[in-house]
Amino acid sequence: MGIFQLEDFAAGWIGGAASVIIGHPLDTVKARLQAGVGYGNTLNCIRTVYTRESVFGFFKGMSFPLASIAVYNSVVFGVFSNTERFLSQHHSREPEASSTRALSDLILASSVAGVVSVGLGxxxxxxKIRLQMQTQPFRGASLGLSSRAAALGEQPAYQGPVHCIATIVRTEGLAGMYRGASAMLLRDIPGYCLYFIPYVFLNELITPEACAGPSPCAVWLAGGMAGAISWAASTPMDVMKSRLQADGVYLNKYKGVLDCISQSYQKEGLKVFFRGITVNTVRGFPMSAAMFLGYELSLQALRRDHAVTSP
Incomplete structure (x- = not known):
């Protein structure tokens, strides 16, 4: 096979769809906790969402990520796999020469995937966050902090993904679609390094040398652990990203990532950077386990079909 393989992109799409379905309820809880709108803890947030919005509240805004994050994960996994493969072949290393991939190649490939993820993600x-946040209690409106919030009253700010995009572009310009990009960049480059690298090494550690490839159980465990590690480490910047992106639904509090860090620290102390770390870590395991399992199984199926159909 050549260096560039489209199967990685297709498998990433399937894995991405699986991860969204598994992880969206906890993702909604995480977004609301991190935005700092009055929930005491994870259990209180879950209870409040269920009481006010029923079980459907946990799936608020899922249609858009289901359609888009699958494509996003397709690109991220495709870029990572093809970059790592290119670097490996560039160094002229035979796969049989070493069972462990070069750490430098994995770091560079993960970083490239992280940069690409910001542009798309x-x-x-x-x-996703704007749709998840718009059913929050309108405390800002009652305080008179935003004329837009006061005018909206109890009405949702957005009627769906398309209306949300149109509203943001109209009120904030095209640049508004990239609100929180700097925080996301600081989150995703180290985050993807701590996502792909633990997965690769844990997979190799769990899989016996006699086996031709990792078993589904090994993929599930390694993927889940990698996701938990990555999301736990990414929580501080994820909090800032969530706050910057939630900003503007009803209020406009932050001028940028540094201002968001400063205001959040002054008002809530150091603990604010770890808000939602429990739900992030717990959510990271099943989401990433589903992501990697969907990716690896579909990749095997695609390559098997390719081998059968190729002359």
Missing amino acids: TPVDLI
Whole structure:
């Protein structure tokens, strides 16, 4: 096979769809906790969402990420796999020569995937968070902090993903679609390094040398652990990203990532940077386990079909 393989992109799309379905309820809880709108803890947030909005509240805004994050993960996994493969072949290393991939190649490939993820993922995350946040208690409106919030009263700010995009572009310009991009960049480059690298090494550690490839159980465990590690480490910047992207639904509090860090620290102390770390870590395991399992199984199926159909 050549260096560039489209199967990685297709498998990433399937894995991305699986991860969204598994992880969206906890993602909604995480977004609301991190935005700092009055929930005491994770259990209180879950209870409040269920009481006010029923079980459907946990799936608020899921249609957009289901359609878009699958494509986003397709690109991220495709870019990572093809970059890592290119670097490996560039160094002229035979796969049989070493069972462990070069750490430098994995770091560079993960970093490239992280940069690409910001370009694609910032608008996706922005729309998802805006849709998740718009059913919050309108405390800002009652305080008179925003004429837009007061005018909206109890009405949702957005009627759906398309209306949300149109509203942001109209009120904030095209640049508004990339609100929180700097925080996302600071989150995703180290985050993806701590996502792909633990997965690769844990997979190799769990899989016996006699096996031709990792078992589904090994993929599930390694993927889940990698996701938990990555999301736990990414929580501080994820909090800032969520706050910046939620900003503007009803209020406009932050001028940028540094201002968001400063205001959040002054008002809530150091603990604010770890808001939602429990739900992030817990949510990271099943989401990433589903992501990697969907990716690896579909990749095997695609390559098997390719081998059968190729002359």
